[in-house]
Amino acid sequence: MVANPDSLFPNHGNQAAAATSGKLLTVDHVNLEYRIRERIVRATHDVSFDVYGGDRFVLLGPSGCGKSTLLKAVAGFIQPTSGSISLDGRMVRGPGADRIVVFQEFDQLPPWMTVLQNVAFPLRVAKKLSRAQAKERALHYLEKVGLASFANAYPHTLSGGMKQRVAIARALAMQPRVLLMDEPFAALDALTRRKMQEELLRLWEEVNFTLLFVTHSIEEALVVGNRILLLSPHPGRVRAELNSHQYSQDSFGRTDFQRSVARIHHLLFEETEAAQ
C-alpha cells in the first residue's frame, strides 16, 4: 500500500520542491539482491521513488530493510537485479563524482592526510583542479562547516562530530548532483547528533544541494527531511511516502510532531505486525 503523499500531513504538498527544479533522480521498480553461494537474500522489493532538485529526501525504515543497499545502488556500487536507477535522465551504471556518499563510520578519512588534504585530494583527482584551486575550494567548504582553523590537523585529533563535518565538507566540495548520507550521525552522542542535524539544515540553506539521507530514526527523518519514504522491514518495500518539510529542530516537543512520530511508528511496525 502506498499512501497518498498528502494524506498524512494535509496542506503540505511536495509541489514546492518539484516546482523549483525538475526531477533529478529516479528509482524505478528496483529489486536488490545479494547472492551468498546458492542462497539469495532479497534486500529491497519493487522500490520506486523520485528525488527533485533541492529535496532533502529521507529513506526511513528499520534496521535490515535495505536502506544502505538502496543507497549503494544509487551510488553505483551495486546493480539492481531488476528495475532501473537514473540521474538526470541517464541510467546509473557505476560510481561517479555526481554522487558522493557520507557514511556513518568515523574512519572514512584517510588518517595520514590533514583535514585540508582530505578535502582537497578528491578535488585534484576527480575534478582535476590545480593545487591552488583545490586548496581554495577545500578551505571554502571547511569554512562552511566551521573547521577552517583545523585545516592542518590530522583526523585522529578530531572528535567524532568534527570528523563527520570534514566528511560533509569533502562531499560538498565535490559539488555532487546529489549528496548521499547513510546514517551519518548514528554513532554520535545525542546532543552532538542534534547539533549536526541543525548544521546540516543550515548548510542546505546556504549551499543549496540535493540530499538523499538514510536513517532508522523517525525523529531524525522528520527533522532532516522534506520528504520521507517509509520502507517496511526486510525485504524493504515502500509503505508510504510523506511530506515533512514543516518540521525542524524546534518541533521536537510539539504535539503535531509527536503525533507524526506515532503515526509513522504505527505505519512502520504495527501495520506490518497485523499483516503477518
Ligand code: ADP
Ligand atoms: P539497512 O541499511 O536498512 O539496515 P542493509 O541494506 O544493510 O539494511 O541490508 C538489507 C539486507 O541485506 C539485510 O537482510 C542484510 O542482512 C542483507 N545484506 C546487506 N549487505 C549484505 C552483504 N554484503 N551480503 C549479504 N547480505 C547482505
Ligand code: MG
Ligand atoms: Mg544501513
